[in-house]
Amino acid sequence: MEPLSADQVRHIARLSRLALTDEEVEADRERLTALLGYAERIASLPLEGVEPLVHPTLEDDEEQTLRPDEPGAPFASDVIKGLAPATDGPYVRVPKVLGDGGGA
């Protein structure tokens, strides 16, 4: 396959929300190209009309059901808040979302 360009790798990194250095982009360009090239061997298989298999054992299992939709005991908010990198009162604190520097 065509080697990935540095811009393609940057695009994939952006979709992945990963800030990469130029050295990382270059190293990943080679390695991702090699891995995707290896994956292309699948194209030689007779795949026309084959239904994709996305879940190995659930297809025929009629017993598989969801649990009743009933509320369970929640974790204490202090426990959950204690995991957050930054909090403000009852809230999790994040950098600015809207406007300059925001992602939206």
Place this chain on the structure above:
Amino acid sequence: MSLKQTSERVRAGAQRSVELVEAALKAASEQKSLNAFIDLHSDRARARATEVDKRIAIGDDPGPLAGVPVAIKDNLCTAHGRTTCASRMLEHYRSPFDATAVARLESAGAVVIGKTNLDEFAMGSCGEHSAFGATRNPRDPERVPGGSSSGSAAAVAAGIVPLALGSDTGGSIRQPAALCGLVGLKPTYGRVSRWGLVAFASSLDQIGPLAESVEDAALALSVLAGHDDRDATSARREVEPYHEGLDDTGELTVGVCRGLLDSDAVHPSVRVSYESAIDALAADGVTIREIELGMNAHAVAAYYLIAPAEASANLARFDGVRYGHRARVEQGEGLEAMYARSRAEGFGPEVKRRIMLGTHALSSGYHDEFYIRASRARRLIADDYARAFDGGADVILTPTTPGPAFRIGEKSSDPLALYLEDVFTVGANLAGLPAISVPFGTAEVDGSELPLGVQLLAPAWQERTLLRAARRIERLGG
């Protein structure tokens, strides 16, 4: 002494759990250079063991694993201590709950002594991709123990604990079991609850035991298996007493596929081990049937699109907002920069590579070419096994790995070479089948005698057949 014998002695009051736990903690500290553990839970383990001993003293029965020290791969949540996934991303993460598999072991009387090292987020076949450093193979410390359940394999192989939990997405229990001379079992997809297992690839992940014998692995499965309301993919099928009747030697047909070994990448000693396993089974009265597994040549390619695709979605949750590592952002920088930098700092190179591979395989314009195509190939791979079983094979025999344990650093710069380490193991995950690695034969490399394993696969939910066949191979020796 076996797991069963040990717990029976504890239950009979002939052996105190505190002594077992103390010995395990001592062995773990003495063999610290293996880097098998990320954290030891010494104080809690001692307290738990004391509790087990007290219960026995008053005539209570703590269960079939009473008082036995066990180790847990650090991608399984424990309410005590950290759950790091061997990642900077979760270096300080403390889970508010226990994984179901961990809770089940403890309800059966087992005592968790600590959390074991792994390839970061269970991505790797060497144990080198850990933010806490590489794990070493107790059989030869210059070599890898395999991965990703590297620390769990090393802890059992070093005699620190008789049982450890691993997770297996593409061979992560079976491959390290083979390279460390242990038994490693990946149950049928859905046999063991995944609640509390930090998700890597949700349609492939399954939790299972690493142990010194088939009987010990079977006993662990009897404890671990069963439906859990908190994992909708866990099956409601009846749990069988997997550890009973293991020595039944009824009629057995084993499917073998020598074509799988037609590759330069397969070490000559692996061919010898495979052929001698076939010969030994035939001499034991087992029917050997030649089968075709032609699609296996595409299994690694399909796996390394599907698993990263699922990983890219599962690992999207690590965004530096609610938990995990958050990067420092400058004034004027916003949320997007915080996401991208937190993830860049928190994830190691192999995890980043797989997220990017998966993101690409799912992205607009490439989804059909990569992900859908791989999922179609997945069906053809599963159909191959189904045909072999329909054709009369009760179980299928393959090697577990293409070679013995390699040197630390030997394959770390070439991801593709490392991915090909999984050539015999990924098929069971893609098809959801139960599979087990049993020690058989050795390889002589540079003066070291290294263990090898053979793998058995069975139809979904046929763990009893699988374990009986595995016990037979174990008895025939290597």
